[in-house]
Amino acid sequence: MNSISVLTYNLHKGMSPLGGSVRLSQMAAALQQLDADVLCLQEVQGRHQRRQLRHDGWPQHDYLATALARQACYGMNARYDHGHHGNAVLARFPLAMAANHDLSVNRLEQRGLLHTVVQPPGWPQPLACLCGHFNLLAHDRRRQYRVLLDYLAQHVPPDMPLILAGDFNDWRSEADRHLLAEGGLQEAHASVHGRHARSFPSGLPLLPLDRIYIRGLHVAEVTVCRGAPWSALSDHLPVLARLQLAS
Known part of the structure; x- marks a missing residue:
């Protein structure tokens, strides 16, 4: 295997852009078409007391792992009375490890970094895959970058x-x-296209929120998945990259 495909996507807890309806099965079908080797997912809901009584799909990481025939690990970050959500990594390859590291810097936003290691076939060494979700305020994010870099x-x-x-x-x-x-x-989309992928909001993407940073890898191609069906699913768009080992 000379290259692997990696996708990052904020699921918005499996809900439509405005949160009015569950879109998880449609997300699974759309992700199946992309067939990414590794998926780094945010706002993945492990439990929701009311929704899971009326809909299939919880825990969402298990549902997607079954639908996509991937292995999955989940890091719970935000807890509430009726459930919880966090980050998840799904991979075509065996997951050698999974560790969830707390990135929270205040009581209002519970954030985390999910650290996994995979072994792509034919690669001389494993690949570290980390999935993160960062705060809304810039000064909070700067503190999180420090925690991240130390980690x-x-x-x-x-x-x-x-x-x-x-x-x-x-x-x-x-x-x-x-x-x-x-x-x-280095950020994958910016290194190829000179700017970050505009991925939010999905119906009219203006803000470059979703990223794939790499080290020791080369970007063969990278794109943001625009238009149908993605604009009617989550409030974010996925970013998909094909990566190769740096020579």
């Missing part, structure tokens, strides 16, 4: 190829400066 320095060997994908909530593109300078991470 990478401690838990990911510098010679291991790495993917960091997720919802960065970073419309000012501040993350690049922090992640490149100290972590050596």
Whole structure:
């Protein structure tokens, strides 16, 4: 296997853009068409007391893993009386490990970083896949970047190829400066197209919130999935990249 495809997508808890209806089965069908090797998903709902009585699909990471024939791991971040949600990684390859690291910096936004390791067939070494969801306020995100960079320095060997994908909530593109300078991470879409993928809101994408950062990898191609059916599913659009090991 010379390359792998990686997708990042905020599921919006499996709901339509305005939250009026469940769209999880339609999301599964659309994701099946893309057939990504690794999926980094945010706002994945592990439990919702009322919705799961009326609809199939909970826990959402298990539902999608079955629909897409992938292995799955889930990191619970936000807890509430009737349920919880967090990040999930789904992979075509065996997941060698999964660890959830708390990125919360205040009581209002419960955020996390899900760290997994996969072994693509034929690759000489494993691949670290990290899925994150970051805060809405810039000063909170700066604190989270510090936590993130410290975590990478401690838990990911510098010679291991790495993917960091997720919802960065970073419309000012501040993350690049922090992640490149100290972590050596480059953003996939910006490295190819000169700017980040505009992925939010899905019906009229203006803000570049969803990213795939890489280290030790080369971007063969990268795109944001626009139009039907994606504009009627979540409030975010997926970003899909094909990546190769750097020579």
